[in-house]
Amino acid sequence: MFVGNRGDDPVxxxxxxxxxxxxxxxVERVLRSTASVLQVRPVYQPIVDLRTDSVVGAEALARWPHAPGVDPSLVIERSRELGRVSEVDRACRNAALDTVTALGYLDDGMTIFVNVEPDALIERPPESGNIFDTSTSGLRVVLELTERALLSDPAQLLNVVADARRRGLGIALDxxxxxxxxxxxxxxxxxxxxxLDGTLIAGSPSxxxxxxxxxxxxxxxATGAVILAEGIETEAHLQRAVDLGATLGQGWLLGMPAELPPTRWPPVPAGRRVHLSGNPLHIPAKPSDLxxxxxxxxxxxxxxxxxxRYFEEQALASGxxxxxxxxxxxxxxxxxxxxRRYGELAASNSLVAVVAVDMxxxxxxxxxxxAIPNDHPLTREWTVxxxxxHFFAALIAFDPGPENGPDREFTYAITHDRLTVVAAARALLQHLG
Structure with a gap:
């Protein structure tokens, strides 16, 4: 769980x-012991439907009363350095969801947004009070993931998202x-x-x-996803958020982070709840399955x-x-x-990856x-x-074997279909080390 929006938030x-x-x-005060970490207390910032001005959810944020003003993102950063990120992440999640459950927010249509660290969710001990177990309790939970997590370990993140989808949780990109x-x-x-980051509504867009x-x-x-604007602190911010297509918002103007009101927010009618697709993530075992x-x-x-090479040259020429x-x-x-070509691509793009035996x-x-072993299914795949x-393209080829030499024939397809290209990309992404 991380820092809330600006305003009089005490962080x-x-x-x-x-x-x-x-x-x-x-930070050291928070991390000096497990007992100290467990003193975390959640606060919640309202998430508002900008069309009706009604509260439809809340983002849970971590605070430690014995370390007032500590930046939770620095706590997470330091806990990762110490090998304790799972401990801290689990303590924050459990505190947030236990509080919501205790106050009876299970069946009123409210959606709780919880920040998570993907690496903390990969190994989940049975006693952890895992967040995924809440999907059967009636509580609507959305896992918030950061851009940093996307780029640092996309394969790990893909596994977390797929697991969350199977268990009925929503996903938000922060x-x-x-x-x-x-x-x-x-x-x-x-x-x-x-x-949307608050910088996008702070002024006229660049x-x-x-x-x-x-x-x-x-x-x-294309997907029916919901746009939520963060950092709404003024009426001008609110108007820009609406102009950009946001239907949900949060920020100082709409509500400060605070403890949940004991009287509870009004129930959210079915037609006004945060839309969660509920669709499983389609991840083929290998691209040629498509x-x-x-x-x-x-x-x-x-x-x-x-x-x-044509695809690679198109990528190099793309703006x-x-x-x-x-x-x-x-x-x-x-x-x-x-x-040389892929090095040039990597110089201007954040994720360029290749898979092969002995790579x-x-x-x-x-x-x-x-690097993949010689018996890996991808050893028979040639994919770019x-x-x-807005651009989606894939060359997907399969080597039927066992013939060798330059005249051997591959089964192949070239596609620009968005859904097919995305599925093929996931099939490769899951194998990245």
């Missing part, structure tokens, strides 16, 4: 050396707009709620911010090489941030020319490499996938 941000020292002392590159991953995790806004609008139109042409198209390796994923069967097929962890500057804000 003190770091800045000056004195503030940094104060935060360091407060702080959208801080990093334009992460927009290429929107379709991969398919959030129900896109939370050219780059307009690109972000248009990409979010296109995603919401090949369905009858009869199948075939091509030799030299032809596939030309197609691959928008991209995610580029590829599988090459064996690392020997990732030639010096490929390394180094960084086969070119900025390129993420994943490019995802942008």
């Amino acid at each position: 003190q941000r770091s800045g000056s050396p004195r503030q940094d020292l104060t935060q360091e002392i407060l 702080d959208v707009g801080r990093n334009a590159d992460s927009l290429t991953l929107l379709s991969l995790i398919a959030p129900d709620v896109v939370k 050219h780059e911010q307009l690109h972000i806004i248009m990409a979010v609008s296109a995603y919401a139109e 090949l369905d042409a009858d009869p199948p198209r075939t091509a030799t390796r030299p032809v596939l090489v030309r197609y691959s 928008e941030p991209l995610t580029i994923l590829a599988s090459f069967q064996q690392a020997v097929h990732f030639t010096g020319a490929d390394q 180094p962890t960084e086969p070119a500057p900025g390129v993420r490499g994943t 996938i490019v995802l942008g804000r």
Whole structure:
């Protein structure tokens, strides 16, 4: 659980050396023992339907009374360095949900947004009071994920999202707009709620911010996702949020973080509840599972090489941030020319990754490499996938074997269908190391 919106929220941000020292002392006070961590107390910031001005949910935020003003994001950062992020994340989640449950918010249609650290959810001991167990209690829970988590370990994040979807929880992507590159991953995790960073409504949008806004609008139109504007502190902010297509909002103007009111907010009618798709995340075992042409198209390796280079050149010429994923069967097929091209792609795109047998962890500057064993299903896959804000393309090829040589034929498809490209990307993404 992280810091709330601005205003008179008591969290003190770091800045000056004195503030940094104060935060360091407060963080150490929180983390000095398990008992100290468990003193966490949740506060909740209302989430408001901007069409009706009614409260439809709340974001849970962590506070430690014995460390007043501590920045929870710094607590998480330090706990990760100490190998205790699961302990802290679990304490925050349990406190937030236990409080909501105790006050009887189970069946009134309210939606509780809870910030989570994906790496803290990968291993879940039975005694952890896991957040996923709440999906059967009647409580509507949305997991908030950050852009940072998207880019630091996308494979891990994909697993968390898939697990959450199976258990009926919603997904929100937080702080959208801080990093334009992460927009290429929107379709991969398919959030129900896109939370616009407060900078997007602080004033007239810049050219780059307009690109972000248009990409979010296109995603919401294609998927039915909800747009939520954060940091609404003035009437001008509120008007800009509505102008950008936000139907939900939170911020100082709409409600400060506080303990839940003992009288409870009014129940939310079914037609006004935060929309959660409930759709499972489609993750094929491998990209070639998506090949369905009858009869199948075939091509030799030299032809596939030309197609691959065409896709890569298109990516280099694109003016928008991209995610580029590829599988090459064996690392020997990732030639010096490929390394130079992918290194150039990585210089201007935040996620460029390749998979193959014997692939180094960084086969070119900025390129993420994943080595797979010789018996891995991907050893028979030749795939190049490019995802942008509006551009989707994939070459998906399967090596039927066992023949060898330049004339061997692959079954293949080239597609620009958004859903197919996204599914193929997830199939590769789940194997990234």
